[in-house]
Amino acid sequence: MRPFTYERAADLGAALAAGTVPEAARQHIRPEVQYLAGGTTLLDLMKIDVMHPERVLDIRPDAAAQPVIRSEEGGLWLSAVASMAQAAEHPAVRRDYPVLAQALQQAASAQLRNMATLGGNVLQRTRCHYFRDTAFPCNKRQPGSGCSAIGGVTRLLAVLGVSEHCIASYPGDFAQALIALDAEVEALAPEGPRRFPFSQLHRLPGDTPEIETTLRPGELITGFHVPTLPWARRSLYLKVRDRESYAFALASAAVALDLRDGVVHEARIGLGGVAAAPWRAHEAEMVLQGQELTEACAGQAAEAAFAGAVAHDDNAFKPELGRRTLVRALMQAAAMEP
Amino acid sequence: MSEMIIPSGVIGRDTVRQEARAKVTGAAHYPSDMPVPNAAHAFLVTSGIARGRITRWRLEAAQAVPGVLDILTHENTGQESKPIPPTKGGGGSTTTLQSDRIWHDGQIIAVVLAESFEAAREAAHKVRVDYAEEAPAATFDSPGVEVQVLEETLEAHEDPRVGDAEAAFAAGAVTVDATYGTPTQHHNPIELFTTTCFWEGDRLTILEPSQFVQGLATTVAKQLDIAPNKVQVISPLVGGAFGSKGGATARTAWIAVAARRLGRPVKLVASRSQGFTIATYRAETRQRVRLAAGRDGRLQALLHEGWEVSSRPSNYNVQGTETTSRIYACPNVWTRVNVVHADRNTPGFMRAPPDLPYGFGLESAMDELAIALDMDPVELRRINDTRREPIKGLPYTSRSLLECFDAAAEAFGWSRRDKRPGSLREGDWRIGWGCAASYYPAKISAACARVALSAQGARVDIAAHEIGTGAWTVLAMTAADQLGIEPEQVEVHLGDSTLPAAGLAAGSSHTASICNAVAMACRELRERLTHAAVTANAGPLAGQDPAALRFEGGALRGEKGAAETLAALLGRTGPMAAYAEHVPHGNPPDAPEKVKQGTPMTTGGAQLPDRIQYGFGAQFVEVRVHARTGEVRVPRITGAFAAGRIINPRTAHSQLMGGMIWGIGSALLEITEIDRRNAHYVNDNISEYLIAVNADVPSVEVILVPEEDRLVNPLGIKGVGELGCVGTNAAIANAVHHATGRRLRQLPIRPEHLL
Amino acid sequence: MNGDDHRLQLDPRVTLLDALREELGLTGAKKGCDHGQCGACTVLVDGRRELSCLILAASAEGREITTIEGLAAAEGVLHPMQQAFIDQDAFQCGYCTPGQIVSAVSCVQEGHAGSDAEVREYMSGNLCRCAAYPKIVAAIRQARPQMERG
Secondary structure (H helix, E strand, O other), X not given: OOOOEEEEOHHHHHHHHHOOOOHHXXXXXXXXXXXEOOOOOHHHHHHOOOOOOOEEEEOOOOOOOOOOEEEEOOEEEEEOOOEHHHHHHOHXXXXXXXXXXXXXXXOOOHHHHHHOEHHXXXXXXXXXXXXXOOOOOEOOOOOOOOEOOOOOOOOOOOOEOOEOOEOOOOOOOHHHHHHHOOOEEEEEEOOEEEEEEHHHOEOOOOOOOOOOEOOOOOOEEEEEEEEOOHHHHOEEEEEEOOOOOOOOOOEEEEEXXXXXXXXXXXXXXXXXXXXXXXXXXXXXXXXXXXXXXXXXXXXXXXXXXXXXXXXXHHHXXXXXXHHHHHHHHHHHHHOXXX | OOOOOOOOOOOOOOOOOOOHHHHHHOOOOOHHHOOOOOOEEEEEEEOOOOOEEEEEEEOHHHHOOXXXXXXXXXXXXXXXXXXXXXXXXXXXXXXXXXXXXXXXXXXXXXXXXXXXXXXXXXXHHHOEEEEEEOOOOOOOOOOOOEEEEHHHHOOOOOOOOEOOHHHHHHOOOEEEEEEEEEOOEOOOOOOOOEEEEEEEXXXXXXXXXXXXXXHHHHHHHHHHOOOHHHEEEEOOOOXXXXXXXXXXXXXXXXXXXXXXXXXXXXXXXXXXXXHHOOOOOEOOEEEEEEEEEOOOOOEEXXXXXXXXXXXXXXXXXXXXXXXXXXXXXXXXXXXXXXXXEOOOOOOEOOOOOOHHHHHHHHHHHHHHHHHHHOOOHHHHHHHOOOOEOOOOOOEEOOOOHHXXXXXXXXXXXHHHOOOXXXXXXXXXXXXXXXXXXXXXXXXXXXXXXXXXXXXXXXXEEOEOOOOOOOHHHHHXXXXXXXXXXXXXXXXXXXXXXXXXXXXXXXXXXXXXXXXXXXXXXXXXHHHHXXXXXXXOOOOOOOOOOHHHOEEEOOXXXXXXXXXXXXXXXXXXXXXXEEEEEEOOOOOOOOHHHHHHOOOOOOEEOOOOOOXXXXXXXXXXXXXXXXXXXXXXXXXEEEEEEEOEOOOOHHHHHHHXXXXXXXXXXXXXXXXXXXXXXXXXXXOOOOOOOOOOOXXXXXXXXXXXXOOOOOOOOOOOEOOOOOHHHOOHHHHHHHHHHHHHOOOOOEOOOOHHHHO | OOOOOOOOOOOOOXXXXXXXXXXXXXXXXXXXXXXXXXXXXXXXXXXEEXXXXXXXXXXXXXXXXXXXXXXXXXXXXXXXXXXXXXXXXXXXXXXXXXHHHHHHHHHHHHOOOOOHHHHHHHOOOOOOOOOOHHHHHXXXXXXXXXXXXX
């Protein structure tokens, strides 16, 4: 870990918790700082020299601040500095968006969920070993240096949204629920605030794997807005992993269904563990739309979801596992009590 | 031969661990917890290539980090420490800072020393090295590996054989011929590899978690070319070892050199990822097993060949065929073991080193044979049970394999089994039941102990090791039992190489080794106390027959209620101490001297000339395999084990339970993934090297089957630390077959294998 | 820190874990991985279980930290969870134990110790290589009613 300057902005942390950032607190929003909230990504990567900011701004709110999660007109608003645990346990989240609560609850461990904030969680970096180990060339760490993962051990890496320059997988769960539910991001940059679809937050690697998000320099996520979706009560998050808990997804599916008499009026699907960024499976949703949800139909949707999959060696099983995970999730969602 | 010791009531009693309170309050000190004032901090630099040479160091940036004190490399350490020679336990054999040569990925190549851990870590990341790199051979089938057939190249190597197995196999009525594979695995105890060294004059003290303090002290003394009595290793508690802390590793002597150079203590806490390459591991195996049986199920041929990976210079191998050739009755047995040399660190002992991997091959093959015979796998074991091992006909000192199968089968409900694969299902979960035998050699080492007794209580001094097995407690229990007092009245001192030497806490041999030594010292105390009691003119026991007296309830008791308290007795005699050196059956008379010199003398199992001694068990497991997505879960497992005398059922139960859970992880989760291009361990962390978590283990049932062994050692102890993890992997694979009809022969079994 | 205030002058890079162990002599919390993967460094921060290896000591300023050393009620009296771990033999080598116990106390207080299955899930962030898991669950089952009685 390289030396850095540590700053703490208690007023900014409190403001983020409360949901409004007054002018006075906006002075902390600067391009030269790296924001520190839960620390579960930043400190992890600083210890192995993958990230080395010169200036760290601690925005974690004090114990007294209660980050806001509230139902408001048009949907649910969650403060970016709410912890994963807080959001997972929130009654409105559990009642109205089970997929959101489950995606949070099945992630990481209880300790990590207490520490990690929602804003930090969606920005977590890939677990790709070749990214994390500075002994290996990595286009994400050093543009143009090559992708050490291709040709290496790839079991946990992505098959959707990859490029010849990067096959790293996005490991998060919460993001799959957000993208499925058409959530929006509120963010604050030195230039001012904005609101944009969550689906536009992450970028696929393409030929610039080093650029992971569309955030502007110094821009800080302040909150998430999840639109009202009454039928999202029929939703779930299915995570397939090697061990029963405390493991990243081999494949996962966030699924919400507007199902009426067995017919799909609308489907929302997010796929985790298999893609380079949070992944909305539009093609699969289109296959399901207007159809009776049978095993065969679910299978066709799953085929569509993975039609563009590109596998490398050890992850050749992922398209098949991903398809089956989606089918399982769809059938399980269909069987839920209305 | 020593006579059997009869316990007096404390041995065999469920007893809380002596160090329990310390462990639950945070007061327990592991070596890196021990305060050492003015310590400098070390951080290791390890190689980024697996084969080649260092051509140039670029240290300017690292040296410029504020707080850096020194950086040791091969260019400035000369020959201050010699390499660790090859040992039976594996590890070592390769050099570190002694030369510019790189033997494996992650080899220690430099040691950064700084005022703080943070500065040392920063500087270590700034060290730059140029290499002349060569393409390494990573594992089986990699171009450039060297296959060594041990019987052709190593004079001391013996592959157990009897009869004409090839012919018998060719003539077999029912046969199995299959290849099995087990993966590279790492111990990953939760405690990291740590070393703190400080000098007082020419005397070196090492604080390091160790399974053999004598071995570590004497090895480092040899490496540094100093007298062994100038080195002391202190290891009061070990935060898990499983074999990884048994032999000296390269880091220790360099930390000692660093401390000597700096003139102050040096503390090292190696990182988790470094732990994958600076110590040892369980090498991957390939095995071919051929079985032939008559239609009655009797084995006619058993052929077991294994290939094991090792480093370039080391012949280390676990040779699990030593066991598998001797478990079942069979007139024709052929075995062979081969080492495949690759550009890897040298492997070493890891929990049940031979029997966990090779037991997978044999116990899977037996299950495949049972299916081919259309026979219950339990009955197949019954038909092929034996009182003598087939290679030389030596008798088992005791053997309760079938009692274990019957007890476990009963508790599990095996008789309700529908044997057809795929016949059991619950919703989307396919259910399967499987079973396998467990076995592990009963071993023991020479050990020395001192026991002192005063009116206040007893004190045991012995260089034993508490690695979680409960050694501390069985020592107190043994002394208490033999002296007629309570364990709370026994103070135990262990974990220090200046104490009487006790051998390696490994091979499930420690309890037998240390308790027999303590019992021997207690016997001397008993004789002296008894003599004092019966010869005292006015004493209450004067003139009584010494053989009729017993130690009980803090007193020496005789006929008609006559008794004298130990306090009174010792008031007359004064405090007493006895020192004993126990030489077990199979050890030469100078074994205690060898142990003091740091040479392990552990023997037993199949290595004795006149008999064979093993612990046995049987495990039954239920698996659930998801029909769509292939996850494998183990909702329940039952194991029954017979291991001779159980000193402390509480800790024995925990060891067996922990072993079974280890077995589950070993079958379904644990694999060190190797990048074939560069022989690098890719998942070198405890998040992606998967061990079982709490949610993986809903139900574990452990049954202790009573067994008395009058031969194995005077206390009749066989050891349980490793028995529980043998056979679990096969039981699971057998259950997966029952659930799905698919026979999986390569571990770990993962969802992608079951889609 | 367990009810007492401490003033420390530290390199900003020092983690809460290293500050506890190296500066304050509180070696109960253990370093098992230093990357938030094993749970052996678990402490309570403002009453919630967190991983001290991924918290900068500077970030802990102003917070209430409870470590294993701070759990016992009064001189010599063990917390019910500590006593339950002893009674159930819920440890072997003992290295993960301080983290397990602190985590277990928090697990009960969070309301996540309702059933054995829930306990297993919510305690999965504390790795135990000795695999004392079933006995850890038994210890939590024993201690929970005692904790709830106060």
